[in-house]
Amino acid sequence: MKKLLCGVDLGGTKLAVGLVNHEGHLLDKIVTYDHTKKKEEGVLKIVADQIKTLLKNNHLNESVLEGIGVGVAGHINYHKGMVITTSNFEGFKNYPFRDRLQACFSVPVVMDNDANAQTYGTFMFGAAKGYDNMIFMTLSTGIGIGIIIDKKLHRGHTGTAGELGHTIVNADSPMQCTCGNYGCLMALASGMALPAVYEKTVKNGIRSMYEDEEGFDYGMVDGKFLNEGVENGDPASVAVVREIARYTGIGLYNVFQIFNPPLILLGGGLLELGESYFNEIKRIFYSLVREMLYDPIDIKISHLGPDSGLLGAAALTLERP
């Protein structure tokens, strides 16, 4: 029997642990939500326990595993196997999560950030299969890219390559990012930026149907809020979707100029803003790229589905140096 892959998707709200085969099919999974209030050692224990439970449920020994791949929503030092920092859990400052988890198992444990994991998932099992080079762009709470060059993930010196969200695309913008800088893509187009972008839009004179409602707070503005706003004809919501799509299109264009890839896949929760958002991103991209595009480029939504984080984490176990 061919070995199986174990994927761990360690997110800000959800912990998913799954068994995946070499073809990228999810065979079984366990999803829990009780890790978020724990500190490092507590999270570690839950992850290790869930992996063991999953194996037990399937009457399997650990030796059936090719390895365990962990995708973490946070800043990762891949080479050292450390979570540098994450805004999603308590603690986790330079925490050697990989080695601590490795101590609980005899099969190899690998760990990376969720963007790289998802990138590798699309490369092994999804729409990027067969490409030597491609870029995966996550549009979510944050914004980042995963970089496949010559069939390998490019992680950089520390392992923090692909921080597209922190690149500056509007140097004179007053919009501040959580990193402290102004005019980063993250401050202009990410899920995290939505309250501030909505507020700025309203202050610039575009009408909001909601701002006078009792209990309204700009902090409530998220993807779901905007979707409802657009559906109800809220002018500010429509303007915000167009604005974040504009900056995302600029980010996509910058990625094109730097990497000249044949394929850019988009993933992440913001895509639930729908066709008008995705189409506006592409419209901006093509309006900038014009005659500088000499060969066609595919810009597509990655359809790895709701388990893309798990599949990506599992795919990491198949990476060869």
Place this chain on the structure above:
Amino acid sequence: MKKLLCGVDLGGTKLAVGLVNHEGHLLDKIVTYDHTKKKEEGVLKIVADQIKTLLKNNHLNESVLEGIGVGVAGHINYHKGMVITTSNFEGFKNYPFRDRLQACFSVPVVMDNDANAQTYGTFMFGAAKGYDNMIFMTLSTGIGIGIIIDKKLHRGHTGTAGELGHTIVNADSPMQCTCGNYGCLMALASGMALPAVYEKTVKNGIRSMYEDEEGFDYGMVDGKFLNEGVENGDPASVAVVREIARYTGIGLYNVFQIFNPPLILLGGGLLELGESYFNEIKRIFYSLVREMLYDPIDIKISHLGPDSGLLGAAALTLERP
């Protein structure tokens, strides 16, 4: 006897053809300036003739060569060996320069843009020797990067990767690039942008010692002009150097966030603006990167010397797939 490398540096004003050994030492060269008024076939003939003359002068047969490497100041389709376009000579629209030159020689001919050639030169013979990953940034009439990933040049799908100059860093800027877009790095910080940046600076109220001089024209503003201006205490010149250094520092920061490289080398004529320019670029970089830098990064000027274009072109002959 170990074979030699032939390098051809085909620039906008200068054509240099040289013999280089495997250690990166220039053994002999011929420099001419009469190709600039010629069209495609005329340029081709001069290049082929100069290579043959250089061999003859050294009593060598063509078979002594490992290959011929050509670095061209222009947009290159590396895979097809075509000059897509160049603002430096007449004609040269989708001209298959590599294959036409190959027809004149039996040793392999390779061709790439001058930024990639210089990058590979620093990687084989210069400050990037021994690095697996690095970025070379040209600050000149235009701005571009050469990308070394896993000891190889990353050229992208068409071969136009590394066009950092066309990435947008100030989306709301009124400064227009030759590509038609606004707020590209090229429009804000390149040699090409100097007249427009100087004019904008003066219009914004910063005094120029020169604007009232007879015969003054903003088109005169280049690196040499700014150097003199700074030396003579011209407030506008000082402000322009600071301004272009600011945007270059932002570009450098964006490169860091995307590639997380251990080394960024800077080259190109704008570096003759001196220490204050280079130091301001670094100051901006570190003011943006702050605690996001987990491992040290080397930011250095490439000191491959005045023949760096030749050495780089010659280095391309040593590239292996």
